[in-house]
Amino acid sequence: PYLLRTKAAIADCETHLRATSSFDGPIEGFLTQYLLVLLCADVQQEICTIVSSRGQRPGDSQLAKFAEASATRVFRSVDKSEIANLAGMFGTDVRDRLNSTLDDRIVTLYGNAVNNRHQVAHYSGITVSFRDIQQATTAAESILAAFESALA
Numbered sequence: 001p002y003l004l005r006t007k008a009a010i011a012d013c014e015t016h017l018r019a020t021s022s023f024d025g026p027i028e029g030f031l032t033q034y035l036l037v038l039l040c041a042d043v044q045q046e047i048c049t050i051v052s053s054r055g056q057r058p059g060d061s062q063l064a065k066f067a068e069a070s071a072t073r074v075f076r077s078v079d080k081s082e083i084a085n086l087a088g089m090f091g092t093d094v095r096d097r098l099n100s101t102l103d104d105r106i107v108t109l110y111g112n113a114v115n116n117r118h119q120v121a122h123y124s125g126i127t128v129s130f131r132d133i134q135q136a137t138t139a140a141e142s143i144l145a146a147f148e149s150a151l152a
Contacts, residue, residue: 002042010133028129032133040113052065054067
């Protein structure tokens, strides 16, 4: 299971929004902004973990540490194109496997969340709702699963 921290936070936020009837208000927006940042941080951590796990295959712990450290340094943005670029570092066939398994709707849902996270961090606000972040989290899980599968 991927994104456990994000999914737990979504559940907690949803419980609060329901209990306080705060959907469609500023509190929903504040929580959604927090969840966007958390989702992107979680995806970055998951990608690095997947790369590290891939590096452990030969049973060489130093290779695994190198793979994890390299992923942390090379992988700076959780944009889908950057995930594909990282996959491509394992070979173009790996990148092609990743890209061929992802449907455009999933990539769009995820991309909207990543772009809105950038807006939160560097500009003024967001154009996504709490429901959108739930869908983006599901899309992110699909992308992570496809990435892990492509590396396998």
